[in-house]
Amino acid sequence: MEETLRLAYLREGKPEKFDPKCINYQPGQSPMVTAILGTFQRERPAANFMIGGLYYESVVIGEAANFIGAMQVGGTANTHQMPFIVATCDYVLLGEELYAAAAYISKEPIQIASIAGENWIKFLLLALVVLGIILESAGYPLISDFLRW
Amino acid sequence: MATVFRRAEILILISGMLTGLILFDYFFPVPGLSDAVGVVNTWAAGVSAFALALGFLSAARIHLYYIQRRIPGRWPFSLWLFILTAVLTVSGLISEGSLPYAWCFKWVFTPLGATLYAITGFYIFSAAYRAFRARSLEAGILLVAGIIVMLGNTTIGELIWNQIPIINEWLQLTGQTPAMRALLFTASLGLVIFGFRVLIGAERGYLGVSGEGGS
Numbered sequence: 001m002e003e004t005l006r007l008a009y010l011r012e013g014k015p016e017k018f019d020p021k022c023i024n025y026q027p028g029q030s031p032m033v034t035a036i037l038g039t040f041q042r043e044r045p046a047a048n049f050m051i052g053g054l055y056y057e058s059v060v061i062g063e064a065a066n067f068i069g070a071m072q073v074g075g076t077a078n079t080h081q082m083p084f085i086v087a088t089c090d091y092v093l094l095g096e097e098l099y100a101a102a103a104y105i106s107k108e109p110i111q112i113a114s115i116a117g118e119n120w121i122k123f124l125l126l127a128l129v130v131l132g133i134i135l136e137s138a139g140y141p142l143i144s145d146f147l148r149w
Numbered sequence: 150m151a152t153v154f155r156r157a158e159i160l161i162l163i164s165g166m167l168t169g170l171i172l173f174d175y176f177f178p179v180p181g182l183s184d185a186v187g188v189v190n191t192w193a194a195g196v197s198a199f200a201l202a203l204g205f206l207s208a209a210r211i212h213l214y215y216i217q218r219r220i221p222g223r224w225p226f227s228l229w230l231f232i233l234t235a236v237l238t239v240s241g242l243i244s245e246g247s248l249p250y251a252w253c254f255k256w257v258f259t260p261l262g263a264t265l266y267a268i269t270g271f272y273i274f275s276a277a278y279r280a281f282r283a284r285s286l287e288a289g290i291l292l293v294a295g296i297i298v299m300l301g302n303t304t305i306g307e308l309i310w311n312q313i314p315i316i317n318e319w320l321q322l323t324g325q326t327p328a329m330r331a332l333l334f335t336a337s338l339g340l341v342i343f344g345f346r347v348l349i350g351a352e353r354g355y356l357g358v359s360g361e362g363g364s
Contacts, residue, residue, distance in 0.1 A: 002207075020210075020211075021211050021214065023207065024208070024211065025204035025205070025207045025208045027201065027204060027205075030261065030262040030265045030266070033265060034265065056266060056269050059269060059272045059273055059276055060265075060268070060269055060272045062272075062276065063272040063275055063276050064272075066276075066279075077336040077339075077340070079329045079332055079333055079336075082332070083280075084273075084276060086280070087276040087277065087279065087280035088276050088279075094332065095332040095333070095335050095336035095339065096335040096336050096338065096339030097339075098336070098339070099336075099339035099340060099342065099343040100339060102352065103346075108351070110346075110349075110351040111346060111351055111352070114342050114345065114346050114351065115342070117342070118338055118339060118342040121338060122335065122338060125338075
């Protein structure tokens with residue numbers, strides 16, 4: 001984590017701004033929420049990036065950041081937390097957008113190609129779903145039999 | 150020597166091999182390979198334990214700094230952290246059922262966690278207030294759907310209009326479930342592609358090393 005952040009500061013040409021003390025380790029969900037709420041009140045950050053496998057902390061942290069007027073970016077693939085992310089954050093990354101964000105920002109050809117490939121697989125699977133519905137309705141359960149195999 | 154092991158190629162090779170091994174075992178269960186994957190999973194548990202220790206060292210470094218510099222409003226809490234860590238570590242090593250260890254968990258940690266979880270209700274209330282403001286057509290639809298679902302989950306809803314529970318059920322099963330499944334489906338596909346990018350070394354942000362292969 002420290003190396004990742006150090007490198008990010010270095011890449012932006014401001015290595016002197018990096019302070020390892022800004023990285024706080026919190027061992028657990030409730031201690032993390034408490035620590036973040038305290039940090040928000042003390043330091044009043046301008047932005048909050050809340051990305052990952054979030055649980056009940058999404059609404060608590062999101063609302064606390066709203067109270068202090070911070071700009072928020074939220075992202076999760078956890079469907080139960082998506083409504084809270086949408087309700088509290090200014091910008092959201094939902095589901096697959098979360099995994100495509102790095103490719104979108106970096107513009108690296110290999111990463112972009114993987115997203116394009118993913119879209120083609122999606123179309124292919126969608127076509128298979130439609131074909132499966134037609135075959136199943138016509139009394140030929142070929143695809144469902146194949147999936148059960 | 151240490152810099153050799155921190156080179157991007159080495160890290161990508163290790164993560165690629167392990168990802169490939171686990172993926173292959175998932176799709177093509179080969180006898181013997183499953184045992185190897187089991188060993189890898191045990192290693193993962195061991196590495197997680199090391200991460201916990203590393204996390205504590207990181208936290209200890211910061212809190213020692215606060216104590217040494219007597220940072221106002223911080224150093225007493227940092228000192229308290231070390232005292233509690235020492236008490237709980239020693240009592241936990243003696244026995245998990247020892248009085249300070251069990252007492253702290255039962256009467257301090259658990260109630261504090263439950264209290265924090267309980268205040269989520271207030272945060273949901275204020276988030277819902279903002280989300281349900283009918284400023285656009287979409288927000289208006291959300292507001293109506295939200296009211297119907299809330300009423301449908303209470304007994305008063307049926308008293309107001311006996312069709313509310315039926316509409317509520319339709320919204321949750323026919324309206325919500327397909328949308329959630331579509332999100333899950335595409336997210337799962339995105340995760341597989343992300344795993345593939347990790348496998349081939351195209352995704353290297355998690356390594357904390359530069360893209361050029363150096364450390």
